[in-house]
Amino acid sequence: MTIIDLSWWQLALASLLVLALAATSHLARLGMARSLLVAAARTVIQLALVGLVLELVFELGRLRWIALMSLVMLLVAGREVMARQKYRLRGGWAFGIGTLSMFLSAFSVTVLTLVVIIGPDPWYRPQYSIPILGMLLGNTMTGVALGLDRLTEGVRRQRALIENRLMLGQPWNVAVGEIRRDAVRSGLIPIINAMAAAGIVSLPGMMTGQILAGTPPAIAVKYQILIMFVIAVGTGFGTLAAVSAGARRLFDARERLRLDRLTGTG
Amino acid sequence: MNSSGPAGDLALEDVSVGDLEPVSLAVSRGKVICLSGASGSGKTRLLRAVADLEPHGGDCRLGDIRQSETPAHNWRAQVMMIPAESQWWHETVGEHFDADAGDALEALDLPGEATSWSIDRLSSGEKQRLALIRALAREPRALLLDEPTANLDAESIKRVERWLLEIIERRELPTLWVAHDAEQIQRVSNRHLLIRDGRLEES
Numbered sequence: 001m002t003i004i005d006l007s008w009w010q011l012a013l014a015s016l017l018v019l020a021l022a023a024t025s026h027l028a029r030l031g032m033a034r035s036l037l038v039a040a041a042r043t044v045i046q047l048a049l050v051g052l053v054l055e056l057v058f059e060l061g062r063l064r065w066i067a068l069m070s071l072v073m074l075l076v077a078g079r080e081v082m083a084r085q086k087y088r089l090r091g092g093w094a095f096g097i098g099t100l101s102m103f104l105s106a107f108s109v110t111v112l113t114l115v116v117i118i119g120p121d122p123w124y125r126p127q128y129s130i131p132i133l134g135m136l137l138g139n140t141m142t143g144v145a146l147g148l149d150r151l152t153e154g155v156r157r158q159r160a161l162i163e164n165r166l167m168l169g170q171p172w173n174v175a176v177g178e179i180r181r182d183a184v185r186s187g188l189i190p191i192i193n194a195m196a197a198a199g200i201v202s203l204p205g206m207m208t209g210q211i212l213a214g215t216p217p218a219i220a221v222k223y224q225i226l227i228m229f230v231i232a233v234g235t236g237f238g239t240l241a242a243v244s245a246g247a248r249r250l251f252d253a254r255e256r257l258r259l260d261r262l263t264g265t266g
Numbered sequence: 267m268n269s270s271g272p273a274g275d276l277a278l279e280d281v282s283v284g285d286l287e288p289v290s291l292a293v294s295r296g297k298v299i300c301l302s303g304a305s306g307s308g309k310t311r312l313l314r315a316v317a318d319l320e321p322h323g324g325d326c327r328l329g330d331i332r333q334s335e336t337p338a339h340n341w342r343a344q345v346m347m348i349p350a351e352s353q354w355w356h357e358t359v360g361e362h363f364d365a366d367a368g369d370a371l372e373a374l375d376l377p378g379e380a381t382s383w384s385i386d387r388l389s390s391g392e393k394q395r396l397a398l399i400r401a402l403a404r405e406p407r408a409l410l411l412d413e414p415t416a417n418l419d420a421e422s423i424k425r426v427e428r429w430l431l432e433i434i435e436r437r438e439l440p441t442l443w444v445a446h447d448a449e450q451i452q453r454v455s456n457r458h459l460l461i462r463d464g465r466l467e468e469s
Binding site: 161163168169 | 338339346347349351
C-alpha cells in the first residue's frame with residue numbers, strides 16, 4: 001500500500017474551504033470569522049513547528065532529546081491545567097499538583113506500555129514513545145483539569161455544608177468525601193464515554209490517522225484499543241491523585257476548610 | 267460517643283480572631299453565657315474560633331483538654347457548634363442521625379416519623395429544630411449556639427429554649443449562645459456579654 005503524500009498546495013485547497021466558512025459566518029454575522037481564521041492559522045504554525053521538532057527528534061533518536069521534549073510537553077500541560085480552573089490553589093499549588101500528578105500517571109503508564117506491552121527496540125523509540133505520551137498527557141490533562149475545577153468549584157459552593165459536617169465532628173476527608181468523589185468522577189466521564197462510543201458513533205482519530213497512513217485496519221484497531229486502555233488508566237490515576245492532593249491542600253493541619261488558599265476568594 | 271460524663275468548664279484563653287480584641291472567658295458547667303452585638307461585630311466568628319473552624323490566636327480548654335493538643339475533629343465533636351442555617355446532605359432526615367433521636371422529637375413538637383422525612387419538604391423551622399436534635403444526639407460536652415431559634419415562631423421558641431436549658435443543666439454543658447432578642451437573653455442566660463467596637467462588655 002502506498003501513502004499519498006500531501007503537498008502544501010493541496011493543503012491550500014483545503015484552506016479555501018475554511019475561508020469559505022469564514023466568509024459565510026461573516027455574512028451571517030456570527031462574529032466568529034476572526035477567531036476561526038486565527039485558530040486555523042495557529043493550527044498551521046503550531047503543527048508545522050511541531051513537525052520540524054519531531055523530524056529532528058526522530059532523526060536523533062536519543063533518549064535525552066526525547067526526555068527534553070517530554071518535559072516541555074509536561075510543563076505546557078501543567079500550565080494548561082492551571083489555566084482551565086476558575087478558582088485555583090494559590091502559591092504554585094495548582095500548577096504543582098496538576099503537573100506532578102500528570103507526571104506520575106502519564107509517564108509511568110507510558111513507560112510501562114512501552115517496556116512491558118509494545119516492546120520496541122530501544123524501548124524509547126520516538127515513533128512509539130512520543131505519540132503515546134502525547135495522547136496520554138492530552139487526555140490526562142483534560143481529566144485532571146476537570147477534576148480539580150469541579151473540586152474547587154464544589155467546595156466553594158458547598159462551604160456551609162462542609163463546615164456544618166465539620167462542626168458535627170466529622171474528619172475533613174469525610175466532610176469533603178462526596179465532593180471529592182464527584183470531582184474524580186467528572187474527570188473520568190470523558191474517557192468512559194469515548195470508550196463506550198468508540199467505533200459506533202465515530203472512528204477514533206488515532207485509528208483513522210493510522211489507516212490513512214497505510215496501516216491495515218486490523219492493526220490500527222488493536223493500537224486504538226491499547227491506547228484507549230492506557231488513556232483510561234492514566235486519566236483515572238492522574239485525576240485521583242490530583243483531586244486527592246487538591247482536597248488535602250484545601251484543609252489545614254487543624255482540619256479547617258481554607259478557601260483563602262484559592263484565588264478569587266477572600 | 268462521649269459517655270464519660272461532663273468534661274468540665276469551657277475556657278477561652280486570649281482567643282483572637284478578626285478585629286476582635288483577645289477574649290478570655292470561662293463558661294462554667296451547665297451555665298449559659300449569651301453573646302450579642304450588631305451584625306458583623308464578630309459573634310459568629312468568635313464561636314467559629316472556639317470550634318477551631320478558622321485560624322485564630324490563643325487557645326481554648328474544655329476541662330483539661332486543650333484545643334491545640336486535641337485532633338480537630340475530636341475537639342469539635344465535644345465542643346459542638348450549631349450554625350444558624352443548618353445544612354443537610356443525605357436525602358432523608360434519619361440518615362443524618364448517628365444515634366436515636368429519643369424523645370427529643372416529641373419535646374420539639376415533631377412527629378416520630380420525622381426521621382423518615384425527605385429534606386426537600388422541610389420548612390426552615392423544622393430544619394432548625396431537627397439540626398438541634400441531630401447535634402445533641404451526638405452528646406457533645408459543650409455547646410456553641412448561633413441564634414438557635416432564628417427561624418421559629420413565638421411558641422416554638424419557648425419550647426426550644428425550655429428543651430435546650432433542660433439538657434444544658436442535666437448534662438452540665440457549658441454553653442455560649444448568640445442571641446439578638448433581649449427577652450430571650452433574659453430568659454436563658456446566666457450572664458450576658460455585648461460585643462461593641464471589637465471588645466466584650468458586661469451587659
